[in-house]
Amino acid sequence: MRGRSPTRVEIGRPAGVGVEGHPTDELRSAPQDIIDYDLPTHPLKDVDIKRAKDALKNDPFFQHYPEWAKAFELLLKMGKRAEQQAFAKHALNFVMDDYLPAKLKNTKSFLP
Numbered sequence: 746m747r748g749r750s751p752t753r754v755e756i757g758r759p760a761g762v763g764v765e766g767h768p769t770d771e772l773r774s775a776p777q778d779i780i781d782y783d784l785p786t787h788p789l790k791d792v793d794i795k796r797a798k799d800a801l802k803n804d805p806f807f808q809h810y811p812e813w814a815k816a817f818e819l820l821l822k823m824g825k826r827a828e829q830q831a832f833a834k835h836a837l838n839f840v841m842d843d844y845l846p847a848k849l850k851n852t853k854s855f856l857p
Contacts, residue, residue, distance in 0.1 A: 775856065776820040779827050782844070785834055786825035797821055812856050 779786055789797075797817050801807050807814040820826070832839045848854065 775816050776823060777816070778844075779823065779825065779831075782832070782835070784827040784831035786823075786827045786831070789820070789824050789826055793826065794821065794824075810857055816856060 778784065797820060801814055801817050807817070829840075832844060835843070
């Protein structure tokens with residue numbers, strides 16, 4: 746199943762989760778990245794909270810993949826999200842030089 750093709754790293758939705766909470770084939774940052782990389786954040790909007798709660802409750806995907814449910818629950822618990830630009834806190838080339846290589850070395854951290 747393909748989702749939309751973003752032109753930026755999406756943080757606040759688990760890697761591979763599209764706007765409506767459905768899987769995509771794109772690498773995306775997970776809510777844990779906000780913590781791991783101490784990224785600047787923005788509060789979740791009411792619509793973000795509503796969609797995440799609805800997906801957790803009603804989408805069978807989350808019953809089938811509890812790791813994804815855990816990521817969404819962390820997102821809701823934090824109540825915040827980050828944008829791709831948040832990585833610039835570290836350096837302009839941080840995503841290319843550090844973040845992606847680290848992610849690819851530790852594929853066990855990927856959600857199924």
